[in-house]
Amino acid sequence: MLALMLNTVTFSADLLHWYDSAAADLPWRRSSNPYLIWLSEIMLQQTQVTAVIPYFQRFTAAFPTVEALAAAPLDRVLKQWEGLGYYSRARNLHRTAQVIAARGSFPWTAAELQQLSGVGRYTANAIASIAFGEAVAVLDGNVIRVLSRLDDLVDDVSKPATQNKLWERATALLNQERPGDHNQAMMELGRMICRPRAPLCLICPVAKHCASFAHNTQGQRPVKPKKARTPHYDVAAGVIWHPSGDGRVLIAQRPAEGLLGSLWEFPGGKQESGETIEQTLIRELQEELAITVEVGNLLTTVDHAFTHFKITLFAFDCQLIKGDPQPIGCADWRWVRLNELEHFAFGKADQQVIALLGRNF
Numbered sequence: 001m002l003a004l005m006l007n008t009v010t011f012s013a014d015l016l017h018w019y020d021s022a023a024a025d026l027p028w029r030r031s032s033n034p035y036l037i038w039l040s041e042i043m044l045q046q047t048q049v050t051a052v053i054p055y056f057q058r059f060t061a062a063f064p065t066v067e068a069l070a071a072a073p074l075d076r077v078l079k080q081w082e083g084l085g086y087y088s089r090a091r092n093l094h095r096t097a098q099v100i101a102a103r104g105s106f107p108w109t110a111a112e113l114q115q116l117s118g119v120g121r122y123t124a125n126a127i128a129s130i131a132f133g134e135a136v137a138v139l140d141g142n143v144i145r146v147l148s149r150l151d152d153l154v155d156d157v158s159k160p161a162t163q164n165k166l167w168e169r170a171t172a173l174l175n176q177e178r179p180g181d182h183n184q185a186m187m188e189l190g191r192m193i194c195r196p197r198a199p200l201c202l203i204c205p206v207a208k209h210c211a212s213f214a215h216n217t218q219g220q221r222p223v224k225p226k227k228a229r230t231p232h233y234d235v236a237a238g239v240i241w242h243p244s245g246d247g248r249v250l251i252a253q254r255p256a257e258g259l260l261g262s263l264w265e266f267p268g269g270k271q272e273s274g275e276t277i278e279q280t281l282i283r284e285l286q287e288e289l290a291i292t293v294e295v296g297n298l299l300t301t302v303d304h305a306f307t308h309f310k311i312t313l314f315a316f317d318c319q320l321i322k323g324d325p326q327p328i329g330c331a332d333w334r335w336v337r338l339n340e341l342e343h344f345a346f347g348k349a350d351q352q353v354i355a356l357l358g359r360n361f
Helices: 008-022 034-043 049-062 066-071 074-081 088-103 121-132 141-150 160-173 179-192 211-215 277-289 338-343 348-360
Strands: 232-241 248-253 268-270 292-305 310-322 332-337
Touching: 008 160, 008 179, 034 049, 034 088, 034 121, 049 074, 066 088, 074 088, 121 179, 141 160, 141 179, 141 211, 232 277, 232 292, 232 348, 248 277, 248 338, 268 277, 277 292, 277 310, 292 348, 310 348, 332 338, 338 348
Parallel strands: 232 310
Antiparallel strands: 232 248, 232 268, 248 332, 292 310
16 A cells, blocks of 8 residues: 655654653653663663663662673672563673773764664664764664554565665654654654554544554554464473582573573473473483482472573472582582572572572471
């Protein structure tokens, strides 16, 4: 279908008029400090605004400046990030903060910002436009949805050619005098009004410009490929008690790179074909730490979803019967008391195991 003949001047005026009166009062919007804007943009990647706010406030209280973040040990950064997920973001933040602190100033152009670890085109453009007023457009999931409906776009938005077309469209619509506000308004419009389901078209400030609204095709836009079935894995973990009986348990630190990198966990791993979940745990502990355990009772099961797969974690009560732990398949290991677990950063599934231990021991 053809797009309406959209007047970019009146579209921008209508959009910004709405934003000036309806913009949410978010903590990172109260400052033009590039550190705070950068932090918020990283936190908001694949995470909803309402979930980010308390983490942003806690994180900035702990690390009020980029220099403070750069100087902090990674374990402390991960602990402050604990529960927010996608932990590579925290590792990239820490690494990038050290680069910026060593440089002595924050990069202020989108081109420079995009050279930083964990900063792609969208994030670089968002920071440059909001913090420094550079006239560069943004394209995230919310903006893609707005533009797809605005132009009643029939193309698959996951394809590179369509992505290029959307970047061009976002750039063409950008208000040159207020690029930061325009970009935030587009994202806010997608989040608050042009929602994935049941968009609020009757109160949309730019409905008169929207081809999907005119053609009643909002529910069909944006066009995306069908999602593949999400794979599921069973994972075993051991709550392994020290043989002295002093109440300490064994925890292991995951390798720095990869899923949940540098976080701590109750050691174990993924079940392989043909083995029981108890056999999985025995094998994984031998491969990861060179120890042999006696697998006891099942303490709990935890269902957890990651971005591209789901797991069921089976946590067992275990006793060490042979071997001194060696960091073969992990970065580090510790014997710790239950009341010391709060000082280490764990993923959400292990946090549920910790909660159970706190209630029962």
